Amino acid sequence: MTLSQLTLHNFRNYPELRLNAAPGFMVFSGANGAGKTNILEAVSMLAPGRGLRRASLRDIARQNGPGDFAVAAQLDDVHLGSGTTTEAPERRKTRINETAVPTNDLAEWLSILWLTPAMDRLFTEGASGRRNFLDRLVTALEPAHAGNCARYEAARRERNRLLADTHPAEKNWMDGLDVQLARYGSLVAEARHRMVSALNQGLEQSDSQIFATPAVGLADEQLHSEQQLIQMLQQNRAADRAAGRTIRGPHRADLKVFHSAKQQPAEKCSTGEQKALLFSIILAHADLIADRRDRRPILLLDEVAAHLDPERRAALFAKLAERGGQVWLTGTEPDLFRDIPDESLHFEVSDGTVTQR
Missing domain, CATH: 3.40.50.300 (P-loop containing nucleotide triphosphate hydrolases)
Known part of the structure; x- marks a missing residue:
């Protein structure tokens, strides 16, 4: 490209x-x-x-x-x-x-992949930054992921609005939003898991002599099917209403990175080691994109x-x-x-x- x-x-x-x-x-x-x-x-x-x-x-x-x-x-x-x-x-x-x-x-x-000085804080700040980074990696590999994330977030915003409303919405309306949230949420979660699995395979073959070799994973709930997500949303509706927001789902996912040689989480590594881990992820992901998208x-x-x-x-x-x-x-x-x-x-x-x- x-x-x-x-x-x-x-x-x-x-x-x-x-x-x-x-x-x-x-x-x-x-x-x-x-x-x-x-x-x-x-x-x-x-x-x-x-x-x-x-x-x-x-x-x-x-x-x-x-x-x-x-x-x-x-x-x-x-x-x-x-x-x-x-x-x-x-x-x-x-x-x-x-x-x-x-x-x-x-x-x-x-x-398009990038590495900037601001990303030095990726492993020590909140999960939202790592989620954004994760979804950029997935979208670079599977372009449809961006649209699925946008549809999931739109459905979640609407569901949160209804949950926070002092007048409970009709059950059919909430049921319809749960269906949308589950449909796009399962697509988002599946794409993330596919990318993490493929990236780990590439990282295992990367050249550790230049930069540290990381292993990546997802710190979220187990991968749920669309039907399982619907059931989870319906079962949690009372708790979600009390909180005024959707508590569980793919929007709570977090990317976890480990220094393979040291068996240490990235957030506990030195700043230089964290930058090296990011370099390795970007380079391995670039190879993965070249292989998958030619x-x-x-x-x-x-x-x-x-x-x-x-x-x-x-x-x-x-x-x-x-x-x-x-x-x-x-x-x-x-x-x-x-x-x-x-x-x-x-x-x-x-x-x-x-x-x-």
Whole structure:
């Protein structure tokens, strides 16, 4: 999966920007605050979800601009675009070949994985961040997962609204929502379990000499069928009504990661070990996508080179070059990328201006 062109309009600190891209490494260097990460964030907006910063749409639009923004890209002969308008700055619209489509349809065309400094806190913060990370991995592998998650969440929000209402809803209405919640919840849970199983197989074969080898698992209830989920929801309805929300279900799942060699949970590992575990997961998942979808995903690696010693950095770049695909990297110093192939594209970023070196 390779973008040949990226175009930004009123995106963060870029009034307008057009970049020609190529397979292999796309390297952006420059001072902190110059706008390097903004470019990677723009690419991440060509996937379902809220992008690598999980920012609000209003925050993405250029400060002091008219309030809209747009990201467009060329993928082979397919034109992808997503953004907002000044009339509806909080509603994201997406087009594929100039035809309006649901934003989740982007997953059918692109798989995008990223690693950012903010993800260093993934193992020590709440379960919602790990769930989002998990669902991004699943969607990159099975594009339909994004739509199933959205339908499950829509049904859960409506069910929670009725549960919190002081006037109990009609039984038939609640029964109908339970059916929806169970249908999409079982699809969501099954896809997560499939991905975790396949990822573990890939991790067992990964090169532990570069980064630590993790094992991943799901800390949730047992995998339930649609019928079992319906029964659980109905049995728990009184408790859910008392709580004013749906207590049990796939929305409570949590991704658990273990350092295989040390037999230690990731949250108890050092910061460096946690970053190494994340690297291993991203690289193994990229291989899994390439195997299942017959195309390598786009990788967005934000400020990762500065946190690696020269030997590991060179080994990482060699591994990425060997695997192929398109990799977008940022760093403050061009010298951090001296070990990447000579044919790579290098760009200097300064105050919203991007110049090819």
